[in-house]
Amino acid sequence: MRPQKVNDADLMAGLMSVFRTKGYEGTSLNDLAVATGLQKASLYHRFPGGKKEIAEAVLVYARGWIENNVRQVLEDSNEMPAIRLARALDNIRELYGNGKETCILRALSMDQGLSLFGDGVQQNMEEWISGFYRLGIDLGLEHEDAREKAEDTLIMVQGSLVVGKGVGNDSVFDRAIRHLSRLYLT
Amino acid sequence: MRPQKVNDADLMAGLMSVFRTKGYEGTSLNDLAVATGLQKASLYHRFPGGKKEIAEAVLVYARGWIENNVRQVLEDSNEMPAIRLARALDNIRELYGNGKETCILRALSMDQGLSLFGDGVQQNMEEWISGFYRLGIDLGLEHEDAREKAEDTLIMVQGSLVVGKGVGNDSVFDRAIRHLSRLYLT
DNA sequence: GTCTATAACAGGATAGAC
DNA sequence: GTCTATCCTGTTATAGAC
Numbered sequence: 001m002r003p004q005k006v007n008d009a010d011l012m013a014g015l016m017s018v019f020r021t022k023g024y025e026g027t028s029l030n031d032l033a034v035a036t037g038l039q040k041a042s043l044y045h046r047f048p049g050g051k052k053e054i055a056e057a058v059l060v061y062a063r064g065w066i067e068n069n070v071r072q073v074l075e076d077s078n079e080m081p082a083i084r085l086a087r088a089l090d091n092i093r094e095l096y097g098n099g100k101e102t103c104i105l106r107a108l109s110m111d112q113g114l115s116l117f118g119d120g121v122q123q124n125m126e127e128w129i130s131g132f133y134r135l136g137i138d139l140g141l142e143h144e145d146a147r148e149k150a151e152d153t154l155i156m157v158q159g160s161l162v163v164g165k166g167v168g169n170d171s172v173f174d175r176a177i178r179h180l181s182r183l184y185l186t
Numbered sequence: 187m188r189p190q191k192v193n194d195a196d197l198m199a200g201l202m203s204v205f206r207t208k209g210y211e212g213t214s215l216n217d218l219a220v221a222t223g224l225q226k227a228s229l230y231h232r233f234p235g236g237k238k239e240i241a242e243a244v245l246v247y248a249r250g251w252i253e254n255n256v257r258q259v260l261e262d263s264n265e266m267p268a269i270r271l272a273r274a275l276d277n278i279r280e281l282y283g284n285g286k287e288t289c290i291l292r293a294l295s296m297d298q299g300l301s302l303f304g305d306g307v308q309q310n311m312e313e314w315i316s317g318f319y320r321l322g323i324d325l326g327l328e329h330e331d332a333r334e335k336a337e338d339t340l341i342m343v344q345g346s347l348v349v350g351k352g353v354g355n356d357s358v359f360d361r362a363i364r365h366l367s368r369l370y371l372t
Numbered sequence: 373g374t375c376t377a378t379a380a381c382a383g384g385a386t387a388g389a390c
Numbered sequence: 391g392t393c394t395a396t397c398c399t400g401t402t403a404t405a406g407a408c
Binding site for chain 2: 122129167
Binding site: 187188189190191224225227228231232 | 373374375376377
Protein backbone atom coordinates (compact mmCIF):
# COMPACT_ATOMS: atom_id res chain seq x y z
CA MET A 1 0.00 0.00 0.00
CA ARG A 2 1.09 3.52 -0.68
CA PRO A 3 1.81 5.82 2.24
CA GLN A 4 -0.92 8.15 3.47
CA LYS A 5 -0.49 11.49 1.78
CA VAL A 6 -2.29 13.37 4.53
CA ASN A 7 -2.62 12.28 8.16
CA ASP A 8 -5.99 11.94 9.79
CA ALA A 9 -5.75 15.05 11.94
CA ASP A 10 -4.84 17.35 9.06
CA LEU A 11 -7.43 15.68 6.90
CA MET A 12 -10.24 16.24 9.39
CA ALA A 13 -9.20 19.83 9.99
CA GLY A 14 -9.25 20.53 6.27
CA LEU A 15 -12.59 18.85 5.76
CA MET A 16 -14.19 20.68 8.66
CA SER A 17 -12.85 23.98 7.42
CA VAL A 18 -14.66 23.57 4.11
CA PHE A 19 -17.96 22.39 5.54
CA ARG A 20 -18.20 25.15 8.06
CA THR A 21 -17.65 27.90 5.57
CA LYS A 22 -19.67 26.49 2.68
CA GLY A 23 -22.32 24.42 4.43
CA TYR A 24 -23.29 20.86 3.54
CA GLU A 25 -25.01 21.48 0.22
CA GLY A 26 -22.57 24.23 -0.63
CA THR A 27 -19.46 22.08 -0.49
CA SER A 28 -18.65 19.82 -3.41
CA LEU A 29 -16.36 16.84 -3.34
CA ASN A 30 -14.13 18.92 -5.53
CA ASP A 31 -13.90 21.56 -2.80
CA LEU A 32 -12.99 18.88 -0.30
CA ALA A 33 -10.40 17.39 -2.62
CA VAL A 34 -8.74 20.74 -3.26
CA ALA A 35 -8.74 21.70 0.42
CA THR A 36 -7.17 18.44 1.53
CA GLY A 37 -4.82 17.85 -1.38
CA LEU A 38 -6.40 14.49 -2.13
CA GLN A 39 -8.34 13.44 -5.20
CA LYS A 40 -12.03 12.69 -5.01
CA ALA A 41 -11.45 8.97 -5.44
CA SER A 42 -8.99 9.04 -2.54
CA LEU A 43 -11.60 10.60 -0.33
CA TYR A 44 -13.96 7.78 -1.26
CA HIS A 45 -11.28 5.32 -0.27
CA ARG A 46 -11.11 6.82 3.21
CA PHE A 47 -14.83 7.50 3.45
CA PRO A 48 -16.70 4.90 1.39
CA GLY A 49 -19.99 6.57 2.32
CA GLY A 50 -18.98 9.70 0.42
CA LYS A 51 -19.97 13.21 1.36
CA LYS A 52 -22.45 12.14 4.01
CA GLU A 53 -19.92 9.99 5.80
CA ILE A 54 -17.35 12.77 5.63
CA ALA A 55 -19.72 15.22 7.28
CA GLU A 56 -20.52 12.67 9.96
CA ALA A 57 -16.82 12.17 10.64
CA VAL A 58 -16.37 15.92 10.87
CA LEU A 59 -19.07 16.05 13.53
CA VAL A 60 -17.32 13.33 15.54
CA TYR A 61 -14.10 15.29 15.20
CA ALA A 62 -15.83 18.46 16.35
CA ARG A 63 -17.32 16.68 19.31
CA GLY A 64 -13.88 15.52 20.38
CA TRP A 65 -12.66 19.08 20.18
CA ILE A 66 -15.50 20.36 22.33
CA GLU A 67 -14.98 17.59 24.84
CA ASN A 68 -11.28 18.38 25.19
CA ASN A 69 -11.32 22.15 24.91
CA VAL A 70 -14.61 23.09 26.49
CA ARG A 71 -16.21 20.42 28.65
CA GLN A 72 -13.11 18.97 30.27
CA VAL A 73 -11.67 22.43 30.83
CA LEU A 74 -14.89 23.56 32.52
CA GLU A 75 -15.12 20.44 34.66
CA ASP A 76 -11.50 20.40 35.81
CA SER A 77 -11.98 20.37 39.58
CA ASN A 78 -8.31 21.12 40.18
CA GLU A 79 -8.82 24.69 39.06
CA MET A 80 -10.88 27.60 40.34
CA PRO A 81 -14.11 28.13 38.38
CA ALA A 82 -12.97 31.55 37.20
CA ILE A 83 -9.82 30.06 35.70
CA ARG A 84 -11.76 27.28 34.01
CA LEU A 85 -14.17 29.73 32.47
CA ALA A 86 -11.41 31.98 31.20
CA ARG A 87 -9.62 29.05 29.59
CA ALA A 88 -12.73 27.65 27.96
CA LEU A 89 -13.65 31.05 26.56
CA ASP A 90 -10.13 31.47 25.21
CA ASN A 91 -10.44 28.15 23.43
CA ILE A 92 -13.82 29.10 22.05
CA ARG A 93 -12.47 32.41 20.82
CA GLU A 94 -9.70 30.58 19.04
CA LEU A 95 -12.06 27.98 17.55
CA TYR A 96 -14.05 30.70 15.87
CA GLY A 97 -11.08 32.83 14.87
CA ASN A 98 -12.32 35.70 17.04
CA GLY A 99 -15.61 35.65 15.21
CA LYS A 100 -14.27 35.44 11.68
CA GLU A 101 -15.12 31.75 11.29
CA THR A 102 -18.54 30.19 11.42
CA CYS A 103 -19.73 27.19 13.41
CA ILE A 104 -19.80 23.72 11.92
CA LEU A 105 -22.95 22.95 13.93
CA ARG A 106 -24.80 25.80 12.35
CA ALA A 107 -23.45 24.89 8.92
CA LEU A 108 -24.66 21.30 9.21
CA SER A 109 -28.06 22.07 10.66
CA MET A 110 -29.68 23.58 7.60
CA ASP A 111 -32.38 21.51 5.95
CA GLN A 112 -30.91 18.20 4.80
CA GLY A 113 -28.31 18.80 7.45
CA LEU A 114 -30.82 18.58 10.25
CA SER A 115 -32.40 15.39 8.99
CA LEU A 116 -29.07 13.80 8.12
CA PHE A 117 -26.92 14.99 11.00
CA GLY A 118 -29.43 16.06 13.62
CA ASP A 119 -28.17 13.52 16.12
CA GLY A 120 -24.54 14.55 15.73
CA VAL A 121 -25.41 18.22 16.04
CA GLN A 122 -27.47 17.57 19.15
CA GLN A 123 -24.68 15.57 20.77
CA ASN A 124 -22.20 18.36 20.10
CA MET A 125 -24.49 20.96 21.61
CA GLU A 126 -25.20 18.85 24.66
CA GLU A 127 -21.50 18.31 25.18
CA TRP A 128 -21.01 22.05 25.21
CA ILE A 129 -23.98 22.72 27.45
CA SER A 130 -23.07 20.04 29.97
CA GLY A 131 -19.67 21.63 30.48
CA PHE A 132 -21.11 25.03 31.31
CA TYR A 133 -23.82 23.37 33.39
CA ARG A 134 -21.16 21.82 35.58
CA LEU A 135 -19.44 25.18 35.95
CA GLY A 136 -22.70 26.72 37.10
CA ILE A 137 -23.30 23.98 39.63
CA ASP A 138 -19.78 24.40 41.00
CA LEU A 139 -20.49 28.10 41.38
CA GLY A 140 -23.53 27.30 43.51
CA LEU A 141 -26.33 27.71 41.00
CA GLU A 142 -29.51 25.69 41.27
CA HIS A 143 -30.14 23.01 38.66
CA GLU A 144 -32.57 24.95 36.50
CA ASP A 145 -30.56 28.12 36.71
CA ALA A 146 -27.36 26.34 35.77
CA ARG A 147 -29.08 24.64 32.86
CA GLU A 148 -30.44 27.89 31.46
CA LYS A 149 -27.17 29.79 31.84
CA ALA A 150 -25.34 26.98 30.09
CA GLU A 151 -27.83 27.06 27.24
CA ASP A 152 -27.43 30.82 27.09
CA THR A 153 -23.70 30.52 26.48
CA LEU A 154 -24.33 28.54 23.32
CA ILE A 155 -27.13 30.86 22.27
CA MET A 156 -24.93 33.92 22.66
CA VAL A 157 -22.04 32.37 20.75
CA GLN A 158 -24.18 31.10 17.88
CA GLY A 159 -26.20 34.28 17.75
CA SER A 160 -23.20 36.58 17.83
CA LEU A 161 -21.53 34.60 15.05
CA VAL A 162 -24.62 34.94 12.85
CA VAL A 163 -25.13 38.62 13.61
CA GLY A 164 -21.43 39.51 13.52
CA LYS A 165 -21.09 38.00 10.07
CA GLY A 166 -24.34 39.57 8.94
CA VAL A 167 -23.56 43.13 9.95
CA GLY A 168 -19.89 42.68 9.11
CA ASN A 169 -18.58 43.63 12.52
CA ASP A 170 -16.09 41.46 14.41
CA SER A 171 -16.71 43.23 17.70
CA VAL A 172 -20.13 41.59 18.04
CA PHE A 173 -18.50 38.27 18.82
CA ASP A 174 -15.95 39.87 21.14
CA ARG A 175 -18.65 41.55 23.13
CA ALA A 176 -20.61 38.32 23.42
CA ILE A 177 -17.60 36.50 24.85
CA ARG A 178 -16.99 39.28 27.37
CA HIS A 179 -20.66 39.12 28.26
CA LEU A 180 -20.28 35.42 29.05
CA SER A 181 -17.56 36.15 31.60
CA ARG A 182 -19.79 38.57 33.44
CA LEU A 183 -22.68 36.12 33.23
CA TYR A 184 -20.94 33.78 35.64
CA LEU A 185 -18.58 36.00 37.60
CA THR A 186 -20.99 38.34 39.34
CA MET B 187 -50.72 37.90 -22.28
CA ARG B 188 -51.99 35.17 -20.00
CA PRO B 189 -53.17 36.02 -16.52
CA GLN B 190 -50.76 35.66 -13.60
CA LYS B 191 -51.22 32.26 -12.07
CA VAL B 192 -49.86 33.35 -8.70
CA ASN B 193 -49.87 36.88 -7.32
CA ASP B 194 -46.68 38.52 -6.19
CA ALA B 195 -47.36 38.27 -2.48
CA ASP B 196 -48.10 34.55 -2.52
CA LEU B 197 -45.19 34.01 -4.84
CA MET B 198 -42.72 35.75 -2.55
CA ALA B 199 -44.03 33.96 0.52
CA GLY B 200 -43.62 30.61 -1.17
CA LEU B 201 -40.14 31.40 -2.41
CA MET B 202 -39.00 32.63 0.99
CA SER B 203 -40.38 29.56 2.67
CA VAL B 204 -38.21 27.29 0.55
CA PHE B 205 -35.03 29.32 0.87
CA ARG B 206 -35.23 29.61 4.60
CA THR B 207 -35.65 25.92 5.20
CA LYS B 208 -33.25 24.61 2.56
CA GLY B 209 -30.68 27.41 2.31
CA TYR B 210 -29.42 28.96 -0.91
CA GLU B 211 -27.36 26.06 -2.25
CA GLY B 212 -29.83 23.57 -0.90
CA THR B 213 -32.81 24.86 -2.88
CA SER B 214 -33.16 23.94 -6.54
CA LEU B 215 -35.29 25.72 -9.09
CA ASN B 216 -37.38 22.59 -9.05
CA ASP B 217 -38.07 23.08 -5.33
CA LEU B 218 -39.09 26.66 -6.02
CA ALA B 219 -41.31 25.61 -8.92
CA VAL B 220 -43.10 22.97 -6.84
CA ALA B 221 -43.56 25.29 -3.87
CA THR B 222 -45.03 28.09 -5.95
CA GLY B 223 -47.01 26.04 -8.45
CA LEU B 224 -45.17 27.60 -11.36
CA GLN B 225 -42.84 25.92 -13.83
CA LYS B 226 -39.16 26.71 -13.86
CA ALA B 227 -39.43 28.61 -17.12
CA SER B 228 -42.17 30.75 -15.62
CA LEU B 229 -39.92 31.63 -12.73
CA TYR B 230 -37.30 32.73 -15.25
CA HIS B 231 -39.90 34.90 -16.88
CA ARG B 232 -40.55 36.72 -13.61
CA PHE B 233 -36.93 36.67 -12.48
CA PRO B 234 -34.67 36.71 -15.55
CA GLY B 235 -31.63 36.57 -13.29
CA GLY B 236 -32.62 33.12 -12.07
CA LYS B 237 -31.97 31.77 -8.62
CA LYS B 238 -29.74 34.65 -7.57
CA GLU B 239 -32.32 37.25 -8.49
CA ILE B 240 -35.02 35.28 -6.71
CA ALA B 241 -33.00 35.19 -3.50
CA GLU B 242 -32.37 38.91 -3.78
CA ALA B 243 -36.07 39.56 -4.21
CA VAL B 244 -36.78 37.41 -1.16
CA LEU B 245 -34.42 39.57 0.88
CA VAL B 246 -36.22 42.71 -0.26
CA TYR B 247 -39.51 41.08 0.70
CA ALA B 248 -38.11 40.12 4.10
CA ARG B 249 -36.87 43.62 4.66
CA GLY B 250 -40.33 44.98 4.00
CA TRP B 251 -41.74 42.57 6.54
CA ILE B 252 -39.25 43.63 9.18
CA GLU B 253 -39.89 47.27 8.47
CA ASN B 254 -43.65 46.85 8.87
CA ASN B 255 -43.80 44.33 11.66
CA VAL B 256 -40.78 45.18 13.74
CA ARG B 257 -39.28 48.60 13.14
CA GLN B 258 -42.47 50.57 12.63
CA VAL B 259 -44.15 48.82 15.53
CA LEU B 260 -41.23 49.62 17.81
CA GLU B 261 -41.07 53.24 16.69
CA ASP B 262 -44.80 53.97 16.93
CA SER B 263 -44.74 56.95 19.24
CA ASN B 264 -48.50 56.77 19.76
CA GLU B 265 -48.06 53.72 21.98
CA MET B 266 -46.34 53.05 25.26
CA PRO B 267 -42.95 51.39 24.86
CA ALA B 268 -44.14 48.27 26.71
CA ILE B 269 -46.99 47.83 24.25
CA ARG B 270 -44.73 48.35 21.26
CA LEU B 271 -42.29 45.76 22.55
CA ALA B 272 -45.01 43.20 23.22
CA ARG B 273 -46.44 43.65 19.74
CA ALA B 274 -43.07 43.40 18.01
CA LEU B 275 -42.19 40.26 19.95
CA ASP B 276 -45.55 38.73 19.04
CA ASN B 277 -44.85 39.40 15.39
CA ILE B 278 -41.39 37.92 15.69
CA ARG B 279 -42.79 34.85 17.39
CA GLU B 280 -45.22 34.41 14.55
CA LEU B 281 -42.56 34.97 11.88
CA TYR B 282 -40.54 32.09 13.25
CA GLY B 283 -43.49 29.82 13.97
CA ASN B 284 -42.69 29.83 17.69
CA GLY B 285 -39.19 28.62 16.92
CA LYS B 286 -40.12 25.91 14.45
CA GLU B 287 -39.02 27.91 11.42
CA THR B 288 -35.54 29.16 10.65
CA CYS B 289 -34.44 32.64 9.64
CA ILE B 290 -33.98 33.62 6.02
CA LEU B 291 -31.05 35.84 7.00
CA ARG B 292 -29.20 32.94 8.51
CA ALA B 293 -30.10 30.73 5.56
CA LEU B 294 -28.72 33.23 3.06
CA SER B 295 -25.55 34.08 4.93
CA MET B 296 -23.70 30.83 4.47
CA ASP B 297 -20.72 30.95 2.16
CA GLN B 298 -21.85 32.01 -1.33
CA GLY B 299 -24.74 33.61 0.45
CA LEU B 300 -22.56 36.07 2.27
CA SER B 301 -20.66 37.12 -0.83
CA LEU B 302 -23.78 37.23 -3.01
CA PHE B 303 -26.30 38.65 -0.56
CA GLY B 304 -24.17 40.17 2.16
CA ASP B 305 -25.55 43.65 1.54
CA GLY B 306 -29.16 42.51 1.68
CA VAL B 307 -28.58 40.55 4.86
CA GLN B 308 -26.86 43.50 6.48
CA GLN B 309 -29.69 45.86 5.55
CA ASN B 310 -32.24 43.48 7.05
CA MET B 311 -30.30 43.19 10.28
CA GLU B 312 -29.82 46.93 10.55
CA GLU B 313 -33.52 47.46 9.99
CA TRP B 314 -34.22 45.16 12.92
CA ILE B 315 -31.58 46.67 15.15
CA SER B 316 -32.63 50.25 14.45
CA GLY B 317 -36.14 49.48 15.61
CA PHE B 318 -35.02 48.14 18.96
CA TYR B 319 -32.48 50.93 19.24
CA ARG B 320 -35.27 53.45 19.04
CA LEU B 321 -37.22 51.59 21.70
CA GLY B 322 -34.21 51.71 24.00
CA ILE B 323 -33.74 55.43 23.44
CA ASP B 324 -37.42 56.04 24.18
CA LEU B 325 -36.96 54.11 27.41
CA GLY B 326 -34.16 56.45 28.42
CA LEU B 327 -31.11 54.39 27.56
CA GLU B 328 -27.87 56.02 26.51
CA HIS B 329 -26.81 55.67 22.88
CA GLU B 330 -24.23 52.92 23.39
CA ASP B 331 -26.45 51.00 25.78
CA ALA B 332 -29.41 51.16 23.42
CA ARG B 333 -27.27 50.03 20.52
CA GLU B 334 -25.95 47.00 22.40
CA LYS B 335 -29.35 45.96 23.74
CA ALA B 336 -30.79 46.19 20.25
CA GLU B 337 -28.00 44.05 18.87
CA ASP B 338 -28.59 41.60 21.69
CA THR B 339 -32.22 41.10 20.66
CA LEU B 340 -31.10 39.87 17.26
CA ILE B 341 -28.33 37.77 18.78
CA MET B 342 -30.75 36.07 21.17
CA VAL B 343 -33.30 35.35 18.46
CA GLN B 344 -30.76 34.01 15.97
CA GLY B 345 -28.93 32.06 18.63
CA SER B 346 -32.04 30.54 20.13
CA LEU B 347 -33.25 29.47 16.71
CA VAL B 348 -29.96 27.71 16.00
CA VAL B 349 -29.75 26.08 19.42
CA GLY B 350 -33.44 25.24 19.65
CA LYS B 351 -33.30 23.44 16.32
CA GLY B 352 -30.04 21.78 17.25
CA VAL B 353 -31.12 20.35 20.58
CA GLY B 354 -34.63 19.74 19.28
CA ASN B 355 -36.40 21.78 21.93
CA ASP B 356 -38.97 24.45 21.09
CA SER B 357 -38.83 25.98 24.55
CA VAL B 358 -35.39 27.45 23.86
CA PHE B 359 -36.91 30.03 21.52
CA ASP B 360 -39.80 30.70 23.90
CA ARG B 361 -37.45 31.40 26.74
CA ALA B 362 -35.35 33.72 24.58
CA ILE B 363 -38.40 35.79 23.68
CA ARG B 364 -39.46 36.03 27.31
CA HIS B 365 -35.92 37.05 28.16
CA LEU B 366 -36.18 39.92 25.68
CA SER B 367 -39.21 41.33 27.49
CA ARG B 368 -37.36 41.40 30.76
CA LEU B 369 -34.30 42.90 29.04
CA TYR B 370 -36.20 46.15 28.46
CA LEU B 371 -38.88 46.19 31.13
CA THR B 372 -36.83 46.25 34.30
C1' DG C 373 -47.53 34.65 -18.73
C1' DT C 374 -47.14 29.89 -18.67
C1' DC C 375 -45.99 25.72 -20.55
C1' DT C 376 -43.08 21.39 -22.58
C1' DA C 377 -38.79 20.10 -24.21
C1' DT C 378 -34.05 20.30 -24.26
C1' DA C 379 -29.43 22.07 -24.10
C1' DA C 380 -25.21 22.65 -21.31
C1' DC C 381 -23.01 21.83 -17.29
C1' DA C 382 -21.69 20.42 -12.44
C1' DG C 383 -21.92 17.21 -8.83
C1' DG C 384 -21.70 12.62 -6.55
C1' DA C 385 -19.98 8.35 -7.23
C1' DT C 386 -17.33 4.19 -9.33
C1' DA C 387 -13.68 1.40 -12.18
C1' DG C 388 -9.38 0.09 -12.65
C1' DA C 389 -4.33 1.17 -13.27
C1' DC C 390 -0.28 1.97 -10.49
C1' DG D 391 -3.49 4.59 -0.77
C1' DT D 392 -3.71 7.51 -4.55
C1' DC D 393 -4.45 8.51 -9.11
C1' DT D 394 -6.93 9.39 -14.00
C1' DA D 395 -10.89 8.64 -16.50
C1' DT D 396 -15.65 7.96 -16.78
C1' DC D 397 -20.65 7.26 -15.74
C1' DC D 398 -24.99 9.09 -14.41
C1' DT D 399 -28.03 11.99 -12.27
C1' DG D 400 -29.71 16.48 -11.10
C1' DT D 401 -29.22 21.39 -11.86
C1' DT D 402 -29.25 25.88 -14.09
C1' DA D 403 -30.79 27.96 -17.92
C1' DT D 404 -32.84 28.65 -22.71
C1' DA D 405 -35.97 27.90 -26.98
C1' DG D 406 -40.16 28.11 -28.77
C1' DA D 407 -45.24 26.74 -28.84
C1' DC D 408 -49.63 28.31 -26.98
